[in-house]
Amino acid sequence: xxSVTQLGSHVSVSEGALVLLxxxxxxxxxxYLFWYVQYPNxxxxxxxxxxxxxxxxxxxxGFEAEFKKSETSFHLTKPSAHMSDxxxxxxxxxxxxxxxxxxxxxxxxxxx
Amino acid sequence: EAQVTQNxxxxxxxxxxxxxxxxxQNMNHEYMSWYxxxxxxxxxxxxxxxxxxxxxxxxxxxxxxxxxxxKRNFPLILESPSPNQTSLYFCASxxxxxxxxxxxxxxxxxxx
Numbered sequence: 001x002x003s004v005t006q007l008g009s010h011v012s013v014s015e016g017a018l019v020l021l022x023x024x025x026x027x028x029x030x031x032y033l034f035w036y037v038q039y040p041n042x043x044x045x046x047x048x049x050x051x052x053x054x055x056x057x058x059x060x061x062g063f064e065a066e067f068k069k070s071e072t073s074f075h076l077t078k079p080s081a082h083m084s085d086x087x088x089x090x091x092x093x094x095x096x097x098x099x100x101x102x103x104x105x106x107x108x109x110x111x112x
Numbered sequence: 113e114a115q116v117t118q119n120x121x122x123x124x125x126x127x128x129x130x131x132x133x134x135x136x137q138n139m140n141h142e143y144m145s146w147y148x149x150x151x152x153x154x155x156x157x158x159x160x161x162x163x164x165x166x167x168x169x170x171x172x173x174x175x176x177x178x179x180x181x182x183k184r185n186f187p188l189i190l191e192s193p194s195p196n197q198t199s200l201y202f203c204a205s206x207x208x209x210x211x212x213x214x215x216x217x218x219x220x221x222x223x224x
Contacts, residue, residue: 009152043215045215102154102157105155
């Protein structure tokens with residue numbers, strides 16, 4: 001069975017600090033991995049994705065994520081948080097039949 | 113502009129009164145899906161469609177119906193809404209199931 005675990009429902013950082021949002025997955029087949037962001041009162045939009053090839057993936061707004069097969073992880077990072085990064089972040093992984101499964105989300109809080 | 117359009121954005125209804133939430137995409141995508149978002153539970157898939165006239169249940173299909181008579185439209189039908197269907201609903205589409213998903217703005221449904 002496919003599953004996605006996002007560690008921490010809330011992550012709080014100071015402006016300028018490193019952002020680290022954790023995502024672990026289980027998959028019986030090579031996965032396709034995604035991070036989406038949801039700003040207040042909006043739908044989700046794609047931040048970045050891993051399909052094949054380079055394991056370090058760069059996305060929009062300075063975010064990046066590294067696919068680590070040995071750790072079954074796809075953690076999202078950003079070197080320096082900005083107030084505008086405050087949002088809900090979702091990790092998603094495709095199932096064996098290519099249907100995406102979403103994690104429960106992590107709310108990023110950025111303090112001035 | 114490429115987009116997924118949901119209507120209505122907000123809806124308050126009474127228990128048992130049939131309702132339909134519409135979803136339309138203008139990107140000629142094959143794959144469409146419906147999710148509900150509840151606090152602490154993340155996104156849960158209700159139904160999905162791989163193409164016209166092809167639909168299947170997601171993780172939480174009870175109490176919902178869908179149809180896919182045209183490629184661009186994928187309405188969500190609640191035949192007899194109940195208070196436990198109060199939620200934020202999202203429609204999404206993608207070229208294929210394992211490619212980037214484009215989300216609508218969401219429909220906040222309250223059933224009293």
